Amino acid sequence: MEGPSIVILKEEIRAFKGKKILKAIGNTKIDKERLVGQKIISFKSWGKHFLIEFKNFSLRIHFLMFGSYRINSHKNSTPRLQLKFEKGELNFYTCSIQFIEEKLDDVYDWEADVMNDQWNERKALKKLKMIPNTMICDALLDQQIFAGSGNIIKNEVLYRVQVHPESFIGKIPLAKLKEAIKAVRDYSFDFYTWKKKFELRKHWLIYTKKKCPLDHKVIKKYTGEGKRRSFFCPACQLQFI
């Protein structure tokens, strides 16, 4: 689940703000009893982290690859965590859940969160300049630089800016690098809009495709240190090495 999906969750769950947890069950190993009686102060997100803020601590939920949730409904499987309220319930499945004791502002740099109002592209550029020998395909998945960017966003952004995933940061012209940084945020908002309309896939230009929009053959390769799937068109996307 990439950053935009977490922003959507944050919106869908809004009505539970200020509500008191009456019951907490599920197969998570965290101390669920600690949640009972707590009032939700706010829902926040940082990249792929979904955050529930309480008075003296917060809960961090990460959905990884297969995580899911239900609001006021549930699946047949045991939830990792279920929160019951006077009216309604929240169910989180197959996710990683942790307590955060520190204040969220002390833990998270909101300027690194691609979809946040505080997103700082100059800071992202500065971080990229520090890793010239890193491939762009790895950098676009680095949550310390682009929190919320995932493998779909990586692939679509690289196609949009016509850069080969195995290009080295230090070899990419500055203007192109800046263009890529902007494209990560722009594509994330497009992702958000399309996902809400259940038409995300329809808009993929390169991800999982066999042919690019210009009908060239698309290469599928596990690239970079992370060895994540990259789909790219060698004809459309220039490699900087």
Add this chain to the structure above:
DNA sequence: AAGGATGTTGCCTG
């Protein structure tokens, strides 16, 4: 319809 993946952590091994 079997197999892989929108992701990260943590254990195991050499």
Add this chain to the structure above:
DNA sequence: TCAGGCAACATCCT
């Protein structure tokens, strides 16, 4: 000793 590999998570898609 530590980096790299890989299982785990459990569902949905091709």
